[in-house]
Every structure is written in structure tokens, then in C-alpha cells.
Amino acid sequence: MVINVITVIKFIEVFKNYKHYMKEISNKQISKIIEEIGEMLEIIGTEKDQFRIIAYQNAARKIEMMSREIGDIYNEEGFKGLLKIKGIGESIAEKIEEIIKTGKCRYHDELAKKVPSPIITFLKIPGVGPHLADKLYNCYLPRRQAGKNYKLYNIHNLKKALEKDKSVKFFKEKTKQNILEGIELLSKQTGRMLLSFAEPIAEEIVNALKGMSGIKQAHPVGSLRRMKDTIGDIDIIAAVNSKSQKPKANSQNVIGKYIKMPFVEKIVESGETKATIIHKKGPNVDLEILPDEEYGSLLQHFTGSKEHNIALRTWAEKNGFSLSEHGIKITKNLKLKTQNQNLKLKTIKCDTEEKFYKTLGMDWIPPEIRENKGEIEASLNHQLPKLIKLNDIKGDLHLHSTWSEGEMEIKEIAEYAQKLGYEYIAITDHTAGLGITHGLKEKEIEKYINEINKINSKLKAQNSKLTILTGAEVNILANGNLDISDRELSKLDIIIASIHSGFRQKEEQVTSRLLKAIQNPNVDIIGHPSGRLIPSRQPLNIDWKKVFRAAKDNNVAMEINSHPQRLDLTDDLCLMAKDMGVKMVINTDMHHAEHFKNMRYGVAVARRGWLEKKDVINTGSLSELKAWKKSREKYG
DNA sequence: GCCGTTTTCGGCCCGACTGTTTTCAGTCG
Numbered sequence: 001m002v003i004n005v006i007t008v009i010k011f012i013e014v015f016k017n018y019k020h021y022m023k024e025i026s027n028k029q030i031s032k033i034i035e036e037i038g039e040m041l042e043i044i045g046t047e048k049d050q051f052r053i054i055a056y057q058n059a060a061r062k063i064e065m066m067s068r069e070i071g072d073i074y075n076e077e078g079f080k081g082l083l084k085i086k087g088i089g090e091s092i093a094e095k096i097e098e099i100i101k102t103g104k105c106r107y108h109d110e111l112a113k114k115v116p117s118p119i120i121t122f123l124k125i126p127g128v129g130p131h132l133a134d135k136l137y138n139c140y141l142p143r144r145q146a147g148k149n150y151k152l153y154n155i156h157n158l159k160k161a162l163e164k165d166k167s168v169k170f171f172k173e174k175t176k177q178n179i180l181e182g183i184e185l186l187s188k189q190t191g192r193m194l195l196s197f198a199e200p201i202a203e204e205i206v207n208a209l210k211g212m213s214g215i216k217q218a219h220p221v222g223s224l225r226r227m228k229d230t231i232g233d234i235d236i237i238a239a240v241n242s243k244s245q246k247p248k249a250n251s252q253n254v255i256g257k258y259i260k261m262p263f264v265e266k267i268v269e270s271g272e273t274k275a276t277i278i279h280k281k282g283p284n285v286d287l288e289i290l291p292d293e294e295y296g297s298l299l300q301h302f303t304g305s306k307e308h309n310i311a312l313r314t315w316a317e318k319n320g321f322s323l324s325e326h327g328i329k330i331t332k333n334l335k336l337k338t339q340n341q342n343l344k345l346k347t348i349k350c351d352t353e354e355k356f357y358k359t360l361g362m363d364w365i366p367p368e369i370r371e372n373k374g375e376i377e378a379s380l381n382h383q384l385p386k387l388i389k390l391n392d393i394k395g396d397l398h399l400h401s402t403w404s405e406g407e408m409e410i411k412e413i414a415e416y417a418q419k420l421g422y423e424y425i426a427i428t429d430h431t432a433g434l435g436i437t438h439g440l441k442e443k444e445i446e447k448y449i450n451e452i453n454k455i456n457s458k459l460k461a462q463n464s465k466l467t468i469l470t471g472a473e474v475n476i477l478a479n480g481n482l483d484i485s486d487r488e489l490s491k492l493d494i495i496i497a498s499i500h501s502g503f504r505q506k507e508e509q510v511t512s513r514l515l516k517a518i519q520n521p522n523v524d525i526i527g528h529p530s531g532r533l534i535p536s537r538q539p540l541n542i543d544w545k546k547v548f549r550a551a552k553d554n555n556v557a558m559e560i561n562s563h564p565q566r567l568d569l570t571d572d573l574c575l576m577a578k579d580m581g582v583k584m585v586i587n588t589d590m591h592h593a594e595h596f597k598n599m600r601y602g603v604a605v606a607r608r609g610w611l612e613k614k615d616v617i618n619t620g621s622l623s624e625l626k627a628w629k630k631s632r633e634k635y636g
Numbered sequence: 637g638c639c640g641t642t643t644t645c646g647g648c649c650c651g652a653c654t655g656t657t658t659t660c661a662g663t664c665g
Binding site for chain 2: 049050051052053054055056058059061086087088089090091092126127128129130131132172174175178405430432475477478483500501502503504505
């Protein structure tokens with residue numbers, strides 16, 4: 001948080017243009033400041049503050065969930081616009097206005113003076129809340145020699161104390177272990193960014209490059225092109241016309257323009273054909289400019305993965321080729337040797353990747369599966385899977401409306417789904433067991449179904465091809481029971497069962513919990529099965545073989561959740577599930593309109609997991625989906 | 637501090653799970 005404020009202040013210094021810097025303050029930053037006010041009040045506040053704390057927590061949560069940038073709302077509608085947001089009243093709106101205008105919040109800063117900074121630091125540890133952070137700070141470590149006490153002042157110091165078991169008072173072994181695990185998790189949170197964060201940055205740069213004279217094409221490469229769930233640095237390559245009079249001058253010209261682009265925070269290095277910059281949003285971006293006649297082999301080389309390229313080169317070497325980013329050399333082709341000795345030394349240049357793979361006698365391999373998991377052999381045998389595509393998706397079966405924590409009314413969701421060309425959607429609001437979402441109570445289910453039926457009638461009258469299915473996302477409780485009765489569940493079309501609590505259970509417990517849910521005849525789908533949240537929560541410990549076997553036996557679909565922080569099942573688990581004959585479903589878990597766009601990330605995971613259209617139930621027509629649902633009845 | 641078919645004050649403050657002080661405080665979604 002301190003860093004956020006400093007960053008914001010820096011922006012203000014650099015950009016005197018009011019509107020410009022206002023845009024730079026994201027909902028996440030505002031939400032963080034509001035959340036911290038709540039946390040600090042929880043530490044230093046009194047009994048009286050309990051509802052005030054809740055109000056700050058609710059407001060922070062609301063802001064973070066919002067699809068529109070709050071800065072834009074303020075720009076367009078002013079203070080009144082802020083008051084229209086549910087959960088934000090006069091007082092919090094004033095604070096938001098202050099943050100937007102000045103980058104600071106005096107109330108926050110006053111509270112911060114009263115709360116020691118290590119406490120704020122400790123709050124970053126997953127599993128450590130305000131009370132524990134306060135206790136950690138206030139537990140005294142005896143200093144042997146001086147006989148004095150000193151406090152834990154940073155995470156490193158805390159970790160050392162916990163590990164060395166220096167009588168960190170008040171804490172039992174299990175609690176210490178949990179804190180250490182939290183610290184470990186926190187240390188892993190740096191370095192990589194979400195695919196959804198990197199992709200728009202790369203897209204903006206690639207589009208800018210494509211608009212420059214002399215550039216023939218440009219691509220993001222590396223893990224971004226392979227659509228991995230997290231990305232290290234952003235790598236981009238671009239091609240200049242090698243037949244032009246001055247290809248070198250062209251490339252220098254492009255680099256010169258690139259390093260002066262408005263998104264450049266800092267130039268790390270800049271040469272004739274390469275440059276590395278730090279983007280204003282944080283990541284390092286490497287750009288390499290190359291001649292277009294070699295573009296195919298370069299694209300292949302920089303796309304990787306390392307494992308794929310090593311395996312490919314090893315295969316190539318054994319089969320008489322030598323590969324490099326500049327092309328293919330034929331090293332052992334006897335036929336060529338007798339015809340023309342010189343050909344042997346000549347590099348075959350490839351302007352496209354298709355040509356590169358074809359020269360080796362292979363089919364073009366989609367970037368998503370270049371991980372050395374059998375794709376080279378499959379390509380040589382012309383047996384690559386026909387990977388699922390975004391436009392194969394006929395509907396989304398995991399959507400939240402205002403009936404629980406979603407932002408959109410069911411009718412708005414229907415309108416959006418029609419625009420996407422979907423044939424069906426399922427509204428699957430949370431059930432009441434997940435308290436904070438204010439989900440469906442049993443007595444509300446009839447009303448909920450009625451509303452959906454009414455909208456369906458209207459859609460039918462309008463000759464819309466969209467059908468809305470009724471559904472719910474129910475909670476799998478710690479013992480494997482669901483938080484809503486089978487009687488109520490049987491009234492709904494699609495039931496997703498998901499784990500939202502008890503993330504610290506042992507493998508055996510979690511597995512049997514999932515097995516019990518899968519065996520419930522009302523359950524159609526297991527939602528975000530591993531429960532991971534990148535980067536803050538590790539996946540659950542699960543015996544996947546047992547779970548997939550049960551899913552196959554009970555004809556229950558496993559979800560690929562398209563939320564960029566989930567992307568779960570992961571690619572490897574998709575491969576395993578597919579091998580075991582399990583059906584999958586790709587859903588967005590939509591809470592607001594922006595989330596609909598995440599479907600592409602779920603499809604990317606499916607592609608990385610070698611899935612084809614036939615493996616995924618929501619690629620079928622409505623009648624096919626209904627047939628699948630009907631086929632499940634025999635398991636009931 | 638927010639909200640309002642209970643509308644300017646009085647109600648809101650879920651529910652599951654874990655760890656532990658074994659009855660409940662702290663954390664999370």
C-alpha cells in the first residue's frame with residue numbers, strides 16, 4: 001500500500017494533466033486503500049466500530065468487483081456517480097474522490113500513523129488477518145544477552161523467529177506452521193504475471209509495431225504465445241522487409257520509435273535490432289526485430305517451449321537436420337549430397353512456421369501444445385489433435401446474477417449472451433451456504449426459477465435462439481455434503497458443486513469430499529476443481545485418479561474455470577482427465593460483463609490440455625446438452 | 637458507515653472451517 005501511494009504521487013508529479021493521472025488509479029488500488037482502512041480500524045478500533053469496519057470491507061469488495069473503472073465513473077458523473085454505487089455512501093465517496101484527485105487519503109494516513117508498519121506488512125501474508133498481525137507484532141522475543149525485548153519488524157525477521165522457535169509467545173506449532181506456509185506462498189507471488197494481465201499489454205505493443213512503416217508482421221512469443229497461465233517477461237518479435245534497400249536502417253528506426261512510446265517507463269537496453277524496456281504497468285518487454293525471410297524459424301524459435309525446442313532439435317539431429325532460429329540446415333541427406341554438395345551447407349530459410357515444420361516432414365504444431373508432451377511424434381505421424389476453438393463454444397454454464405454476488409440482472413445476462421451468439425446459458429447463483437455472496441435460500445428457489453422461465457418465454461416470443469437453463473453453484477461442505485437439499489436441487493437444470501472452504505484439509509479428506517459430491521445424482525459439474533487462486537492460494541491436495549474415475553463412472557463433467565486466477569482444471573489435469581475418458585466443460589464463472597471475455601482463457605487451457613470439441617460438453621447443441629443431461633439420469 | 641416496500645434512525649454483523657484458551661476467536665469467501 002505504501003508503494004501504491006508513492007507510485008500514485010509519482011504519477012502526479014510526472015503528469016500534470018489531471019485527466020491522465022486520474023485514469024491511472026485502478027479500482028484495485030482504490031479498493032486496497034479502503035480495505036486497509038477497514039483492517040486498521042479492526043486493529044485500533046473499538047466495539048463501536050464493528051459496523052463501520054464491515055462497511056469499509058463491503059465497499060472495498062464492491063469496488064474490486066466492479067467492471068467499470070471508478071475513475072471513469074467519477075470523470076463522467078462526478079461525486080453523484082460514486083454515490084450511485086451500492087455500498088458507497090457520502091463518507092466513503094469523499095475518500096474515493098480524494099484518492100482520485102490527490103492519490104492520497106488523509107483518513108487512511110492518520111490511521112496508518114497509529115498502526116505500526118510491520119502490522120500492515122504482516123497482513124500481506126495469506127492466512128494472517130488484522131488480529132493475528134497485531135499479535136505477531138506484539139509478541140516479544142527475549143533478547144538473551146541484553147535481557148531486553150524487541151519486536152518482530154519484518155517478514156524476514158518473523159520467518160526466522162518462527163523457524164528457530166524462539167519462543168514466539170502465544171502460538172502453538174500448527175499456527176506457526178500455517179504462518180510459515182503463508183510466508184512461503186507470499187514469496188512465490190512475485191515475478192510472474194497473469195496471462196490476462198500480459199496479453200493486453202503485448203497486444204497494444206504489437207498493434208503499435210504493426211502500424212510502423214517497414215514492419216511486415218509482429219507477434220508476442222514465448223509463454224504468452226503458448227497461452228500459459230502465468231508469464232515471466234513479455235517477449236515480442238517483429239519482421240522488417242529483408243529485401244528493402246536498408247533493412248538495418250529500418251530496424252534501427254523501429255527500435256528508435258519503440259523506446260519512445262508512451263508506455264515506456266524505463267529503457268533497460270537498446271541496440272540495433274533489440275531493445276528491452278520496463279513497461280509503465282510493471283513488466284519487462286523484450287523486442288527483437290528480424291528479417292522477414294527468416295520469420296517462420298524465428299517465430300518457432302522464440303515461441304518455445306525450451307523443452308519442445310530441445311526435443312525437436314534432438315530429433316532433427318538424428319534425422320539429418322540442424323535447426324536454428326535462422327532456418328534449417330540439411331546435414332545428412334545422401335540424395336542431396338550426390339546432387340549438390342553445396343546444398344548441404346545452405347540454410348533453408350523459412351518465412352512461415354508452416355514451412356519450417358513442413359520441411360521437417362511434420363504438421364504445424366499449435367503453440368499451446370509445444371511442451372514436449374508427445375506433440376512431435378503426433379505431428380510426424382499426422383495425428384495431432386484437432387484442438388477445440390473459441391467458436392466451438394455454444395454456451396456458458398457458470399454465470400452469477402444479482403440473485404447472489406453477480407453484478408448483472410438475469411435479463412441483462414441474456415442480452416449479452418445473445419450478442420455472443422450463445423445457444424444456451426445456465427444461471428448458477430451461489431447457494432446460501434456461502435454467506436458473503438447472499439446466495440439463494442431454499443425458499444427463494446421457486447421465485448428464481450419463475451423469473452428465468454418468464455425471461456425464457458420472452459426470448460421465445462422474440463424468436464431468439466437462446467435458452468436459459470436454471471442452475472446453482474452449491475457448496476461442498478467439509479464432510480462432502482452439499483449446503484442445500486436434494487429436493488431443491490432436483491428442481492434445477494444444472495448443478496455445479498464447488499469447494500469454497502476447508503482448503504487446509506488433507507488429501508484423503510478432500511478427495512473423499514469430492515467423491516461424495518460426484519456421487520450425488522443431482523451434481524452435473526464439479527466447479528473449479530482444484531480450488532487454486534493464482535498466486536495467493538495453492539491447489540487442494542487431491543487424488544486426481546480417484547476423482548476422475550468417479551467423474552467418468554458417474555458421468556459428471558469437470559470444469560475448466562476461465563477466470564484468469566483460476567484456470568483450473570490445469571492443462572496437465574485436462575490431459576489426464578481426457579485420457580481417463582472424463583467429460584469437461586469450459587465456463588467463465590461470470591460475475592460481471594467483462595468476465596464473459598475470459599472464455600478465451602479457458603479455451604486456451606483446454607487447448608494446452610489437448611482437448612478437442614468432442615471432449616467438452618458445452619460445444620454441443622442444446623439438444624446434445626440435454627441428451628447428456630438425460631444420459632446422467634441412469635446414475636440417479 | 638450504509639441503507640431504506642421498516643426511508644433519516646435503527647438494523648446491519650453470513651456461515652463454514654480451523655485451531656485451540658474445549659467455547660469461541662480469527663480467517664476466508
